[in-house]
Amino acid sequence: GQSLEQPSEVTAVEGAIVQINCTYQTSGFYGLSWYQQHDGGAPTFLSYNALDGLEETGRFSSFLSRSDSYGYLLLQELQMKDSASYFCAVSMNTGFQKLVFGTGTRLLVSP
Amino acid sequence: DTGVSQDPRHKITKRGQNVTFRCDPISEHNRLYWYRQTLGQGPEFLTYFQNEAQLEKSRLLSDRFSAERPKGSFSTLEIQRTEQGDSAMYLCASSLGGTEETQYFGPGTRLLVL
Numbered sequence: 001g002q003s004l005e006q007p008s009e010v011t012a013v014e015g016a017i018v019q020i021n022c023t024y025q026t027s028g029f030y031g032l033s034w035y036q037q038h039d040g041g042a043p044t045f046l047s048y049n050a051l052d053g054l055e056e057t058g059r060f061s062s063f064l065s066r067s068d069s070y071g072y073l074l075l076q077e078l079q080m081k082d083s084a085s086y087f088c089a090v091s092m093n094t095g096f097q098k099l100v101f102g103t104g105t106r107l108l109v110s111p
Numbered sequence: 112d113t114g115v116s117q118d119p120r121h122k123i124t125k126r127g128q129n130v131t132f133r134c135d136p137i138s139e140h141n142r143l144y145w146y147r148q149t150l151g152q153g154p155e156f157l158t159y160f161q162n163e164a165q166l167e168k169s170r171l172l173s174d175r176f177s178a179e180r181p182k183g184s185f186s187t188l189e190i191q192r193t194e195q196g197d198s199a200m201y202l203c204a205s206s207l208g209g210t211e212e213t214q215y216f217g218p219g220t221r222l223l224v225l
Binding site for chain 2: 004031033035041042043044045048087089091097098099100101102103104
């Protein structure tokens with residue numbers, strides 16, 4: 001079976017830095033993606049790691065350790081608009097990159 | 112706006128009725144995916160198309176569900192004899208294919224079965 005574990009909820013204040021962890025156990029692995037989803041909205045792609053290490057995209061960075069089956073999303077200089085759910089998703093090595101999503105982390109940013 | 116559109120955005124139906132949803136992917140994307148998302152959960156894979164060919168179906172996709180992509184462009188997802196358990200957000204995503212596999216999601220169709 002496939003499982004991805006994330007914290008259910010994280011709270012932080014504006015301007016702070018927050019890290020959302022994701023551990024996975026899957027029968028195949030090609031890469032780890034992160035998506036943001038506001039209430040009632042569509043998942044929006046944030047970042048992707050296929051290799052170990054850190055990927056930086058503006059205020060967001062994502063890290064992957066394949067040997068530890070672990071990754072995280074780092075959000076810096078938090079803004080109120082960052083309040084949303086964040087999902088990690090594993091691309092299975094099935095040839096077409098089917099995504100298996102975690103249950104998501106709800107981030108609440110307060111003033 | 113990712114460029115993936117879905118129609119309708121909301122659908123309320125009575126149990127036993129048939130419903131059909133449409134997805135228009137980003138025009139040059141040859142891969143199209145359907146996912147289902149229930150409240151508090153992440154999206155779950157339903158099915159995948161490479162151009163017009165449906166290459167994989169999840170076991171979540173019972174025989175009441177059928178998906179098509181007749182010309183390799185837009186896709187439809189039909190649910191026959193809807194049940195209350197079908198109430199969910201149905202999401203469509205597309206990707207370019209090849210080495211570019213990032214999936215871009217549409218706004219979804221929220222289905223409520225009464």
